Amino acid sequence: MAALLISPSISSAAAAASSSPTLLFRQNPHHIPSLLSLKPSKRKISKTRPLSISFALAESGSPKSLDQEEALSLFQELADSFRLPSDYFAKLPNDLRIDLNDAAFDLSNGPVVGECGQELGEILLNLSQAWELADTSTSYSIASKLPSLQGSLTNNAxxxxxxxxxxxxxxxxxxxxxxxxxxxxxxxxxxxAGKLLSASPITTTDEIPKQEARMLKFGDLQVELTVEKANIGAAIGFVFGVISWQLSQGIQSIPESSLQYANDNALLLAKSLRGALLAMCYSSTVLSGFTALGLVLLGRQLSSEGKSKEE
Structure with a gap:
């Protein structure tokens, strides 16, 4: 009986001993899925990091548009920089005056009205003229108008x-x-201000080339050259030439023998005046004819250029 009683215990112990390595061996594989389960999370992290970095780079590379407050601050700072003594530009040396004229040219050369708009273009033209005249007070009064325009300017302007x-x-x-x-x-x-404003995104449209026009400048007067204005100018020049020709023929029809004055000095003066009037009328006729012809040719050139742009 003792042997029989011991044998179950021994068999149970042997069974426990034989089963314990199996349990220990089975615990290790339970840790393997836990380690493998971490790998997908690492893969997810490695996939999401490049996306966030590329998104951040895309945001940093895109041009930042100025808001209303920043634009107003830039324009106000620009206007305040021209608050100078009234005779500051006039007292500049000659070499600095030349540089000031060059700055005026760079500010307003080319189709400034077509590129910057009517109101801003006129302000830039007036500002450059004030620099050319070395008028400091006028320059500041014109520059002080810039902050009021910042809300109405397009990105192209x-x-x-x-x-x-x-x-x-x-x-x-x-x-x-x-x-x-x-x-x-x-x-x-x-x-x-120029660097921040020039970074504004430009919208290209088909109407931009049509805004380019030839400008003819006579001092403060600026005239845009168009086909209609060229034809009108040619007609006016032709009419003025005809009037000058008729006037010269009327003066020439008066013979010198019909001129009767009290003395020879008055007669000599009348003859010299008659000759001067004839010379002036004939020269006016010739100049009017050449002007009319030149304007007609200019109108044809502008018309052909407009048709080529439309095509």
Missing amino acids: KSAFGKRLVSAGRRFEAMGQYGQGELQRIAKAMVK
């Missing part, structure tokens, strides 16, 4: 205006240090 500001600002930078550094303050404000 901002970009064109910014490029002109950068180009003109470089001219002020080339002037170096003068006085209390006013010129460098103007250059800094112009270049800063």
Whole structure:
């Protein structure tokens, strides 16, 4: 009986001993799925990181458009930089006056009205004229109008205006240090505003090439050359030439023998006046004819250029 009683215990112990390695061996594979289960999470992290980095790079690479407050601050800083003594530009040396004229040219050359709009274009033309005349007070009064325009400018106008500001600002930078550094303050404000404005996104449309037009400048007067204006000018020149010709024929029809005056001096003066009037009328006729012919040819050239652009 004892043997029989011991044998079950021994068999149970042997069974326990034989089963324990199996249990230990089975615990290790239970840890393997837990380790493998971490791998998909690592793969998910490795997949999401490049997406977030590329998205951040795309956001940083895209041009940032200025809001209303930033644009107003830039325009106000630009206007305040021209708050100078009333005779500041007039007292500049000759070499700096030349640089100031170059800055005026860079600010308003080309189709400034077509690129920057009617209102801003006229302001830039007037501002450049004030620089050419070295009129400091007028320059500040014109520049002070810029902050009121920042809300009505298109992206194309901002970009064109910014490029002109950068180009003109470089001219002020080339002037170096003068006085209390006013010129460098103007250059800094112009270049800063120009770089930010020129970064505005440009919308290309088919109407942009049509805005380019030839401008004829007579001092303060600017005339846009079109086919209609060229034809009207040719007609006026032709009529004026006919009038001058008729007037010269009327003066020439008066014979010198019919001129009777009290003395020879008065007669000599009348003859010289008659000759001067004839010369003036004939020259006016010739000039009117050439002007009318030139305007007709110009009108045909503008018409052919317009048709080629439409095609």
